Each structure stands twice: as structure tokens, then as C-alpha cells.
Amino acid sequence: MVAHACQTIVACASLMYGQDPFVKHVSILIYDKDCKYFFLILNTAVRILWTFDNTLDDFYGIFPAVGSNGPTYKSPGINGYGSCLYLNASASQSIDVLSPPFLSMAYTSFSLSAWIKATTLNNAAVNGLSDNGIFGQYEQNSQDLSLHTIVRNQRLYFGFYGDDTQGNQLLVSDTWYHVAYVYDYSTLTQNVYVDGVLDGSNSPRGPYKGTVGNMTIGTNEVFFPYNYWNGCLDQISYFSRVKNATEVLYDATLTVAYSFNNTLLDDGPMGINGTGINFAYTASGRISTGLTLLTTVSYVQAGGLVLLGTSTRPYSMSIWINPTVITSGNIIHVAPTTTSISWSVPMLGFINTGNLGAQGCSPSGSVSLTGPVVPTGIWTHVAITYGNSNGLRLWINGTQFGASSSAYNYTAPGVPVTVTLGASLSSAGPCSSGVIATGQYHGSLDEFQLHSRELSSTDIWNLANP
Template identity: 50%
Template structure:
């Protein structure tokens, strides 16, 4: 079972997990309500309220590229990144960040299997501090690194500067268009899909949009590449 541990102030899930099966797990602690949540494959497994605050060394738990000045995956999967014309900066939202300021500039990770699995739940989160908000992609998903076949602009900006989110069915795109975000300020964006909740967008931990239609997410049926891009990369919103 999934387990969220605050050292004796815990939440244990109810779903029995099976070996050799991949699961998408999310742990959430809501400070205002003092509630712990544990999700499996996009569905709430268990929640507990009146829990004490997290008192660890950091308020952010990550599995990411945290080594200084490289894109080596510190997690167990070894999914290293690569990119073009990007720069590391000491002024990220938390510790280091990436500057994508010239055309072209982007960072990619490849060989992601479950993001290409039909109707499989996912969530993607990113901190941004944009210098421009007219057109362009923040997160792009494609079947290869050169974007020559199947592709989708998952998260980006419209021509009016609104945040846009997309997913695909077998025949068309499902989109959400939400507010304009400020330039020069940090904003936290989260995109999530699950069949029970459909496509959703969070801005600074507040749900801003949910797709109005029920749909089945359909992808490339092959391991995909995710590109964190500057504004040149795609303009399909």
C-alpha cells in the first residue's frame, strides 16, 4: 500500500499494490486544511485531516535533475536530459534554474513510456518566470526528438498571452485556455489527466480549468520525448 510518513503522523492507503506493475503516485499535504492526500493512478486513495505540518529539511520533494550544471537524472531510472542553447542559473525558484532565452533553446528527455500509454493518468508540473507570454510552447510532447511525426503542445501560451493546455483524442485536440500570467514573476503550473477527472490545469496550486468533455487520451503508442522549450519551438495554441 502507498504510505505518506510524517514521522508518526501518517496516512496509509487502502489499495494493495502488485509487484512488476508501474503505478503513478502522488503525495500531497495541504497546509491550510492540514490534510494529507495519497493518489494512485490519478485517483484519491486516502486522505487524513488534522495532520501536523511537514518539518523536514525542505518543503519540496523532487525526483529531478538537481546536480550542478548538468542534466543527469538523480533518480533510479537514469533518464538523462539533453538540450541546445540553455544556461544554468543560480536564480531558479528553488536553487538552480534553466534559462531558455535565445532561439532556439530547449531541454529534452526521451524514452518516456507511460506518457505514451493510451488513457494512462499523468501529471506534469513546472515553475516558470517568463519574459514573454505571446505564443510558444512550455512543454511539448512528440514521438521523436526532431518533432517529425506525432506531436502535441501540452502546455504553452496563446497569441493573446493566455495559458493553454492540450491533450489529444484519436481524432482531435482537447484544450483549456485560462488566464494570463505575469512576466518576470514565478508561477507554478500543473497539468494532469485522469479518466475520472479529465484534463485539468492548476495555477499556483489552484484549479483554474477542467475539460468540459469526457475523452480518452490518445498518444503516439511509442516512447515519447518531452521538450521544455522556449517560444520558438511551437505555436499551435
């Protein structure tokens, strides 16, 4: 460390940032003559996350933000338990992330992502305006000096100013999307992703060269002030490296992942931790520690699941089971988080003949599949997948069992739902009955995952063969 009259402050700053696992280091420190304030340029944070759970500050407390014109919060956010940042474009609401500290994204790789749900979207053909701002950093509106990640004419748009990439998918209002903007400095490539799928790519682009300027959320300086976001923004994240396609897909579609390694903490990106009663951990799990359900009222839950509660959305569930009883029992049950709505589906469980059963919900009622008889006292991998075209499918030990159902549109309550593992705590609505003999599951469970996409046969095989 260079000797300085403000050495105590330098030491504190280095300790604060150097020990944070999400920050590499501080590259420049500048003090005023009274040694009271310092300006720093981070040689970039490994991760910054704005959760917007009733706060504008980032999760790690390094990049505090201030609201402009009274932005508010709206519940639920994408992860069900928190809130989203709710912006009213007509009131010119946005967020400023002020310097210091300055986040340097010049001449480097980075990945920006967010969950978005617009109340309305500008489209020049409709209302004469084109842009909907998500994130920006502005030095000046000259080539490679104005970073803007936006939706332009209802498509993703990744710009450095005059050096840009547009996506292809037409986005619509009142729909949650995961969007990602990834820049690879080594190849000068801009990539944009919608719901984990590559939507546009261009090279050579950039590099971005901005070295000053505040960050903005919900607007930017390109076409300002006609580019305000209208609706929800949530879980805005920055990484100081390229995220590959697999990582982006994971961020966009892995809703819950419980390993049950002596904890109900979520191993996925959403942070939807589990709760439960009357359960224990067993050292004899399929992969390390597992979960054992002990009594007639024994279960684990994941609540506030927004996408699973949305009609026509694809989904997949994967779990290891080791039952002691196979003539009845609900393995995976889904019902609204709020009990005032009459809707529920026993999605995976046992039929009274000892066979596994899988169920879905269509506009005409329950959709059912009958699976094989599975052994007691042995671990079996089971997965169910749903997609609009392929319908409901059941997978045993990595292989599809039997035929798919007919194609149908998944019907959900339109509110966040709760997955209950091991029990069926409610039974209401047209999809609450079917082939599964509902009731308490007896035995052990391990490695539960919920995805907001239809997993491929390769995905299922890999989960069944860890």
C-alpha cells in the first residue's frame, strides 16, 4: 500500500472491499484535502445485485441508489417473497446509481441481466416512441461512450451508441421475461438472451469506452426523456465476466434447487429457501445427505412461485425418491400460496395399485399419466416435464416412460403457488382429482429441482446420472 496521510482510511477501504468475496479489489483511491471523503474506481466488482426488496441499494451495500420522481415497489417480485421496482413512465420515474464508487465497464467483458415485466411497451409504430430503458451508463452520446440495455420496439437492444445489437423476439406487456446482455471483450461480441435463449449476436462490436458517469435504471440518455420504463424491474445483476449460454439458461429457468444437505436453502439463483415440519436429514441420501419424512403430517414447501402459477408456462420437476410405502402418497403437490383460491394439482404421487402417477391441469380438467411400480428401499429418479406442444411427460431414471399426454395449455391460478413435497395439504378445483391417491408420502427424498422450461431428454438423463 502506498504511504498516504489518509492511511487509516486507505486500510479500511482495502479491508472492506478486499475481503468481500464478490469484489476483486479497489484500483484507484483519491482523497480530498481533509481526508474525509474518497473516490474510488473498482476494477470491477465480480457481482452486483439490485434485488429491489423494498430497497434501492444493491445487495452488498456498495452501490447505493436514489429514486427520481418517487419510484415505488410492487409485490410479488419474480421470486415471490419480495418486491419488484415499479416505475411509472408517465411520472418519469427512474433510479440513479451515483458515483462514487464508479463501476468501470470499459475495455472489459461483462454480463448484465434482469427480470422484466412491462405494464406497457413503447413501439414507434404504435405511439411514436421506441425505447424502454432498463440499465445505462452515460459519458456522452458518441460511439462506444453511452451504454444502454433496453427494449426497443419491443425487442431487446444492447447498445454502446452506434455500435449495437438488436434481438428478434417480440416482447409483450404483462409478461415476466428474463433478459441478459453479455459482452465478450476477447471477441468483441454482443449477445442478448430472452428467457435463457440466445436472441441476437453481433461482432465486432465495441469495446465500450466510458470512463465516467452515473448508472441509471429505468432510463438512459439515448432518446431521453422519451425512454422511461413502465412496469416492474427485478433482480438486476452485473457480473464482470462473460456468462456462457449454460449459465444464462440456469439463471433464467432454474426456479428452485434443494440439495437437502442438512439445509433447506435454495441452491438456485432465485434464493427461494424452503420451509417444513416433522422432517429429518438422513446421511443415506442419494447424493450426500437426503430428506426423510417422519410422520403423518410431514413435508417441505417452496412458496411464492410466480411462473409456475402462470398459465401456459412450461415447467419441469426432478426428484430422487426412496419410498417405504407405494400404495398412496403425494410426492409433489401444487396449490396457491394464498388459500382463498380454489385450485390445486397433485403433480406426482402414487396410485393405489403401487404405480407412480403424474398429473397436470388443462382447461378441461386433470391430465393424468400412469407410470411403473417403483421399488421400496431403493433410490429412483423421477421427473415430469410439460410443454405446450409435447404435453405432460413422465421420466424414470433418465428415460421417458410410456407416451406423452396430448398437447394442452397448462391452466394455473394466475397467482404465486406453493410446491409441497410429501403431502397434499389442500384439495380444491377441477384438477385436484385424478389417478393419484393423495395423502402422506412415506420415505426419503433428495435433490429436488423446479425449472421454468421443458427440460430436454439430455437434461433429464444428466440429472438421473450425476
